[in-house]
Amino acid sequence: MSTINDFSGYQPTWCPGCGNWAIGVAVKTALVQLGFDPSSVTAVFGIGCSGNANDFLNCYGFHALHGRAIPAAIGIKIANHKMPVLVLSGDGDSYGEGGNHFLHACRGNHDLTVIIHDNCVYGLTTGQAAPTAKKGYVSKSTPNGIIENPVNPLALALTQGATFVSQAFAGDTPQLIDIIKKAVRHKGFSLVNVLQPCISFNKINTYGYYKEHTYKLDNDYKRDDYRQALEKASELNEEKFPLGVIYEVDRPDFTGELPQLDGEVLTEKKRFTGFDLLIKEFI
Template sequence: MNNNVQIFTGCNPTWCPGCGNHSIIGGLKSSLVQLNLTPSDIRIVFGIGCSGNMNDFLNAYAVHSLHGRAIPTGIGIKLAQHKAPVIVIAGDGDCYGEGGNHFMHACRGNHDIKVFIHNNGVYGLTTGQASPTAQHGYVSKSTPKGIIEQPLNPLSLAITQGATFVAQTFTGDVDHMASIFGRAIHHRGFSLVNILQPCVTFNKINTFAYYQKNSYKIPSSYDAKNYEMSLKMASELNSFKFPLGVVYETERPTYTDQISHLKTKELVCRKPYAGYGELMKEFL
């Protein structure tokens, strides 16, 4: 059994001291070890920004994708190697902003990928512009008079668009994060983990103290399989209350489950098509 988190260690992180990313990578390593996975067992796709820099700091089969395109890249890998766990790691601006269209349609398709979002309310690597999850009125370099729009609610969006596992955790509790990551990876279907992650450099509102005051653990009596109850729980974000735990979980066939070609072998194992010359004659 693998019990050594050091096998997942890459280069030394360059994140700001106190950044929640340090907790996230620690929680992720712990969950992978608990699942008895090794760096060669998993496929990870990183988005842009501070979260994307984890590509250098985590030892695994990984790729650094384009802005907003981490999810479709992950879907492509899953289609090619559907037996391997695929994890997508991106920021809130990356996934909920530029990549918002991919996020919704991946939920619809119930693609069996695990999407872990570093949600800090800002674009940290480009020095603090407001992201789609920043609160109404939030003042930043890109919104000097405060944000006019209401913040996007990723939990409600994921549930209503068809995601089959929706959870939320907080970087102030590494053990909770590791547990939620493990459940998301184990789940068959589209899994979203919205990670409340303070940006200690640019976001002076949503701090560790703020989340400790306004978050709470979902009680054990809560029924995560109840759709209506899950939507009510997800709507807590609209009142700036942050439930921690599994908000919604259900079962339905994944996208790859429904592709007949994948029932016999992985696409990556199929013999490449070699008849392009003959095929092109039809068009010449």
């Protein structure tokens, strides 16, 4: 049985009070409670404050390019589909720079647990507006207020085919741990959108703001109702943030649809040598 210490790498460099701390602890706790050890998990990191967790989390890790954590994770999953693969990424990373990859990964139902640190701001580049920032948000890059509407991550994931869509709050670690565990257990594309206050650069979306604007889904909430899930997702328009698993259904994941991968993992298969089968097409 592993411990949180086994998963703990370097001391994080996040700002004191940053929501990332809670996410870091929650990821490690969830992995311990699921019975994993650092050899049995792969995590792919984006670029940003969230991605810096590469040095703080012990496991097989790939620190990808900005926006490209998801396609790298897809490749890892294809090569070794029995290995749990987590993606730790930010709102700018996966909803901005890598938005195209995000929506196509939902379509493919790739079996990844995508944990997005959603703080509505670019922290590592010191405070420009992120794609999830509320319309009118004033930042260094949008001094007159951001013109665009915010991305709706939950609605985007739902409409593009994700089979597990959830939202959590960095101010509620126990619920966050529970949701991450469910997301990792789910076979298919799992989104955990974590509302995460950036105490250094975002003076709007604070802990207090989220305490006021979030609420937990009822215990009897039906997770497999697509229309209801869409309604929950659209509450963003009224600045309401439901917390919990808003949608979960079973659908074969990408590697599950590949006949090549119905047995052992790709890297362990015997080399194909029936070249004459192919050569005869050219004769």
